Amino acid sequence: MQLRYTINRSAKRRKLTITVERDRSVVVHAPDGISDEKIEQIVSSKRQWIYEKLNHPQKYQNLPHAPGKELVSGExxxxxxxxxxxxxxxxxxxxxxxxxxxxxxxxxxxxxxxxxxxxxxxxxxxxxxxxxxxxxxxxxxxxxxxxxxxxxxxxxxxxxxxxxxxxxxxxxxxxxxxxxxxxxxxxxxxxxxxxxxxxxxxxxxxxxxxxxxxxxxxxxxxxxxxx
CATH class of the missing domain: 3.30.2010.10 (Metalloproteases ("zincins"), catalytic domain)
Structure with missing residues (x-):
């Protein structure tokens, strides 16, 4: 399975970190100077950890019913x-x-x-x-x-x-x-x-x-x- 992720680079960042958001999106926070190839290597080495986080019960899932209610009296x-x-x-x-x-x-x-x-x-x-x-x-x-x-x-x-x-x-x-x-x-x-x-x-x-x-x-x- 292909692991999809987005990369956020920052000149102020010194260390690469990976976060798995509650919507199950994977975000790599990286220093400016690091190459895409190096990032891919690091992400690949963390695949097991990432998949564990993706399957964590607190991560965002679609609700079993239609979300939201109307702004009406009685709600x-x-x-x-x-x-x-x-x-x-x-x-x-x-x-x-x-x-x-x-x-x-x-x-x-x-x-x-x-x-x-x-x-x-x-x-x-x-x-x-x-x-x-x-x-x-x-x-x-x-x-x-x-x-x-x-x-x-x-x-x-x-x-x-x-x-x-x-x-x-x-x-x-x-x-x-x-x-x-x-x-x-x-x-x-x-x-x-x-x-x-x-x-x-x-x-x-x-x-x-x-x-x-x-x-x-x-x-x-x-x-x-x-x-």
């Missing part, structure tokens, strides 16, 4: 691990409000979807960024910048410049899951690879790590839908 949407009822308000409301339910202005469906997405992004900035600063202080690491990003197949990432990025969709998950993802990325500032030491650091700072991993395994795909 529900996730926020911090719980589902809340949607109510379309025909008059007197110019933006989404939340009070134990989502109050959404009556407008075109596309605009409603955009408004809900922007609401989620705003809440992610409001709630995730302070938690990053808290955990960074507890771990004794310095973070250059915290960004809330739109990266459908990764919950978080840590860059070579000590920036940490988090998927806005995380705000739909419970706070113990959000804390786990934050600690996971911050731990990479101490230990780059997933070594036993790395997992010990994560577990010490996020004692509900296994519970969080299980929650993401069972519910992660639902977070990728708008509703």
């Amino acid at each position: 529900s949407a996730f926020y911090l691990g719980r589902q809340y009822r949607l109510e379309i308000v025909k008059t007197g409301l110019s933006e989404i409000q939340f009070s134990h339910r989502f109050l959404i202005p009556d407008m075109q469906a596309a605009k409603q979807t955009d408004a809900l997405r922007e609401w989620y992004i705003g809440k992610a900035k409001e709630k995730i960024v302070p938690r990053v600063k808290h955990h960074a202080s507890q771990l004794g690491v310095d973070v250059a910048k915290v960004k809330i990003v739109d990266n459908r197949f990764r919950w978080g990432s840590c860059t070579m410049n000590d920036n940490v990025n988090f998927n806005w969709r995380l705000i739909k998950a419970p706070m113990f899951v959000i804390d786990y993802v934050i600690v996971h990325e911050l731990a990479h500032l101490i230990e780059n690879n997933h070594t036993p030491r790395f997992w010990n650091i994560v577990r010490a700072q996020a004692p509900t790590m296994e519970k969080a991993k299980t929650w993401l395994k069972e519910n992660g795909q639902l977070l990728e839908q708008m509703l």
